[in-house]
Amino acid sequence: MIGNVIKYEQDNIDTDVIIPGTYLKIHDYNELATHAMEGLDPEFPSKVKDGDFIVAGKNFGCGSSREHAPIALSTCGIKAVIATSFARIFYRNSVDGAFLLPIEVDDETYQKISNSDKLEINIEKNEIKNITKNETYTMKPFSEIIAKIIAAGGLFKYKK
């Protein structure tokens, strides 16, 4: 998959800024998308393009169990979040609900990727190609169960 980067040079991007608590009552995916990243970058819904990737630092998605967070990002068009680490419920929700790919990279890779870079992610090869900079990075491979759930298209399609 190929997409452009929206980078936040920040650790601990929490679910309260990804989708503020006041919107938890909303379950319409399109409406949630209009408030994605509102606590950090209110311009996000207007600038994001279908197929884009978010790049951020450690502990992405910490905080609440709200599935609204990956839903809002994915409905905006985000196909993957590339971060140095993820909070567990955001990670699980992204994979089990088949909303987006949570991709872990090392700190060096995170530093090398810039805002607006065009990337190609290849999860079979555990590889991220930076088309803009003509560089290739390694992503942390998914654990066995995560890879299988992703391949199946979410937890309900996965046969244990």
Next chain:
Amino acid sequence: MNITEKILARASGKSTVSPDDIVFAKVDKVMVHDVSGPGVLKVFDKLQKQGIDTSKLHDPTKVWIAEDHFVPSAEKISAENIVKLSNFSKKYDIKKHFKYGMGQYGICHTLSHEEALVNPGDVYVGGDSHTNTTGALGAFACGLGHTDVAYVLLNGEIWFKVPETYYFKLNGKLPPHVMAKDFILNIIGDIGNDGGAYNTMQFGGTGIDEMSVESRLTLANMTTEAGAKNGIIESDKKTVEYLNQRGATNVSEFHGDADADYSKILEYEASELEPTVAKPFSPDNITVARELSSTELDKSYIGSCTGAKYEDLLAAAKILKGRQVKIRTEVLPAAISIYKRAVKDGLIEIFLDAGATVGPPTCGACCGAHMGVLAKDEICVSTTNRNFPGRMGHVESQTYLASPQVAAASAVTGKLTDPRDLN
């Protein structure tokens, strides 16, 4: 095996499990509330379109429903979500639905212990990150999202990676005016807000033996703020007695092996702990309360699953008795059962005499939903669990997390106050 491993082994039908094993664990109890319930229904809609049968739950007797985040209904969307929950429990024959305005209701995690809904040794999952709270009763309690909870409701089980366990040992009894909240804030400050990520945080030692069940619940509650999969405390006589007093029958203790392994053991001396505050904008951004004594406040909030149990209200009332609040102060007991006890024992009168407002049980302003949210630039001391930007209202408001004693002492002075320094 330690207690978490032993519970997951039992629930997945294995004789033994080790960290990093993937298990499908049978779930004993599952909870949804007015945010995750409608979220699960949305998942059910998607599943029906894919031809997956959602007409029956695996076992409705294991399910219970809370109304807590946006109640009393904040506006019409929240009101509609409550109607959706009513239809949900009716359709699937869920008997344990704690409806507001109809007797006992409250914050889901508070009901889990007030109504003795979870027993030691249970696997309990809920559609809320602070489900970890209930691990203080000796259960494996873990928060999940809507898709996972929908999977549990339909299949009765869910996958887990067996976590590593960090053991936090508290030596000795907490000094006067130092509460469980101060201890857990210190732990989060030490290990960081991802310091327990994907792992179990277990608590033990003489300090935990001495502690009340409600204080233990505060510890397990905030393991979520360190990213932990679950927080857990082995049950004892106090746990059994606490549950029996709340109508439980057939409660028995469940323990890990005496020679269990832990990935890390961290020791704390209770006598060295002090009233502690987490500054904006992260629960790991801690300092001792005394260092912030010049910080002026607009509001004190005593509420939530973390800080509005009976014991929390009692601690706040002891400080507010005969005193007046200098800033807007809101007290919201976490469940009706607690509210009733607080009325009967005179705590509510103390709060009202001090000038505080007393509200109904709700998650309310803790998650920035309604009923006391913060305006731009407002500064609040709060007994809640998170202080990310915008958590309690405007993205440019500020929340200092503290114990009920610190919140009450600060209400009296209008500045962040160590309860030991109150005249």
